[in-house]
Amino acid sequence: EAQVTQNPRYLITVTGKKLTVTCSQNMNHEYMSWYRQDPGLGLRQIYYSMNVEVTDKGDVPEGYKVSRKEKRNFPLILESPSPNQTSLYFCASSFSSGTYEQYFGPGTRLTVT
Amino acid sequence: GENVEQHPSTLSVQEGDSAVIKCTYSDSASNYFPWYKQELGKRPQLIIDIRSNVGEKKDQRIAVTLNKTAKHFSLHITETQPEDSAVYFCAASVHNNNDMRFGAGTRLTVKP
Numbered sequence: 001e002a003q004v005t006q007n008p009r010y011l012i013t014v015t016g017k018k019l020t021v022t023c024s025q026n027m028n029h030e031y032m033s034w035y036r037q038d039p040g041l042g043l044r045q046i047y048y049s050m051n052v053e054v055t056d057k058g059d060v061p062e063g064y065k066v067s068r069k070e071k072r073n074f075p076l077i078l079e080s081p082s083p084n085q086t087s088l089y090f091c092a093s094s095f096s097s098g099t100y101e102q103y104f105g106p107g108t109r110l111t112v113t
Numbered sequence: 114g115e116n117v118e119q120h121p122s123t124l125s126v127q128e129g130d131s132a133v134i135k136c137t138y139s140d141s142a143s144n145y146f147p148w149y150k151q152e153l154g155k156r157p158q159l160i161i162d163i164r165s166n167v168g169e170k171k172d173q174r175i176a177v178t179l180n181k182t183a184k185h186f187s188l189h190i191t192e193t194q195p196e197d198s199a200v201y202f203c204a205a206s207v208h209n210n211n212d213m214r215f216g217a218g219t220r221l222t223v224k225p
Contacts, residue, residue: 033213042119042202043157043215050211058212059114090156098211099145099164104156 002027004105006091012111013081021076021108023091031094032074033058033102034066036087043090048098049074081112115140117205119216126193127224134219136203137185143205146179146186151200151218160201161188193223 004025013019025032033048035058045058049068063085065077074093078085088109092102116139126132138146147162163170163177163186170177174193179186190197203216 031211035215040122040217042217043204045213045215048211048213056211059214098206098213101147101159101162102213104158106156 002103004091004093004103006089006105006108008108009106010109012113014113015082016080019078019081019110021078021089021091021110023074023076023105024072025074025093025103026072027093027103028071029093029103030071030096031098031100031102032068033092033094033098034064034074034076035090035092036060036085037090037107038087046076046089050097081110083112086110086112115143115205115207115212115214117203117214117216119203119219121219122217123220123222125222125224128193128195130193132188132190132193132197132221132223134188134201134203134221135185136187136205136216137183138205138214139184140205140207141181141184142207143184145206146177147204147206148177148188149202149204149215151202153199157202190221193221195223195225197221198223 034046035043047066049055091105094100094102144165149157151157176189206213
């Protein structure tokens with residue numbers, strides 16, 4: 001089954017404790033992206049990747065890191081989480097660029113206390 | 114960079130009526146405009162998209178129109194049904210830029 005998976009689905013952590021949210025797709029998509037969703041603000045792009053070893057900042061990259069060492073995986077790293085990073089995070093992938101349908105993962109709800 | 118504004122933020126209609134959601138964008142180079150539907154507790158899913166070389170696209174009860182001159186595009190849902198109740202997001206993307214900018218969303222409620 002073609003899908004995008006994320007782990008964990010729910011995470012409660014404390015300020016400053018490094019964490020990684022994993023994202024994996026099995027559709028051989030070149031493009032992958034991370035978004036955060038906050039009430040009243042819609043979906044805001046954090047980082048995206050056009051292919052292996054190619055990543056670019058989106059609209060709200062501060063406080064986040066990503067890597068793309070393999071085509072199928074695109075982890076999101078929070079080196080020192082803060083309460084303002086409490087949010088719902090979605091990973092997405094698409095065929096070859098941001099101008100094709102994006103397939104979203106199930107979401108990760110992160111709470112930073 | 115691109116800025117996408119979406120209106121209204123909430124919309125309530127009676128079953129069978131039409132619903133219209135409007136978005137404006139700021140970057141005239143934007144050339145891809147998707148619409149995503151997000152049901153409660155679910156992930157966003159694409160329902161229709163349009164590229165800048167066409168002015169209108171239809172898929173059964175859903176249509177999208179694009180006015181490049183005015184830099185706005187709209188989602189039209191006809192004969193609404195309760196299962197159309199969801200949050201709808203518009204977005205704009207610039208080719209070769211790959212940035213995707215979403216609107217803030219419209220919560221549509223269809224009353225039976």
